[in-house]
Amino acid sequence: MFLLLRVFGQRALSRLETLGRATVMWAQALWGLPTLGDVPLLMRQIYNIGVLSLIIVCLSAFSIGAVISLQFYTQLARFGAESIVGLGLALTLLRELSPVVTALLFAGRAGSAITAEIGLMKTTEQLSSMEMMGVDPLHRIVAPRLWAGLICLPLLTAIFSVVAIYGGTVVAVDWLGVDIGSFWSGMRDGVQLGRDIGNGMLKSVIFAIVVTWIAVFQGYDTVPTAEGIGEATTRTVVYSSIAVLALDFVLTLVMFGEFK
């Protein structure tokens, strides 16, 4: 009985310790704001994280937009309310799906790469040799990735929304024959800049912080073996996905809780 409690306590303490280390690392990395000399490093990371994620984001966005349009249309057509397909599409995308799906794709595409990269650096002792040379790896390796993630994910989310709305328009207007005027005006009447677009973007900023934090820390905290890198990469994707989905519910509750 006491053994069980002790094991439980040990687990909890070690979790807390990990969380503490992660927070310290995160704060230290963000502490030194990027200077002009860091711009090439940041550029390279934005390229790796953002530009290379564009294709997967655009492809998923198009098909998700098309599917939502199709589903809304088939259900709403029964009530003769096809004109609100545009509004439904825009609201689901801007409020929920764009931030969440982009963050999930981002965790799978970019987060896992960050973890594997930093994990390998640690395993091959590049990080400790950097420290020996007097270069702070937090500043040189960790900080550019955190900032790049923070810049890229909101931009990717915006691109996701636009491509998905385009995909939805193609299906609803060009294929199913919803009137283009009521499609767009319904969207414009119902979507508000601050409440819908602003909150969606805020969500994606929060997801960006969480996902890059998890990815970088898992890489930095890897057990320096080949197996360790594999485990860390898996953990990044699993933890980020759970964190994004759970946080999304909480954020939605706070942002859109008072349904009128």
Place this chain on the structure above:
Amino acid sequence: MRMRTVEISVGAFVLAGLVALTFLAVRVSGVNVGGGDTGYSLLARFNDVSGLRERAKVTMAGVTIGRVASISVDAEYGEAIVTLTVSSGVGPLALDTGAQVVTEGVMGGRYIALSPGADEEYLQDGDEITETQGALVLENLIGDLVTSLGN
């Protein structure tokens, strides 16, 4: 050379993201970037505006000519005070213009329909529309019907 490609694509990516944001703001939410449309505001008092929302449209003869700017309540008289913004391109509205809260379609939202007046004088910025008819609330109608049938 390699670095240049990276820089160019990063620039294009950031630009695409910003363009996407602007597109969302302007095309999807319909915000006017250039300081909003210049219109004048009118007040109207209704006995009931159930279902009317801010930003609902204001129409005349089915054409959208403005938006509902704000809705507040006058607790003393139990009336709703609705501020309408009518775009200035519409031209002057007669002093006895009527306003009615109507429903769009079967399940649609409420909006305000203006009916033309015949007065020689025109409504100015900040004036009040006096000829108003509030929303028809189905429950009240049924209630009236039941009472009159009972008599």
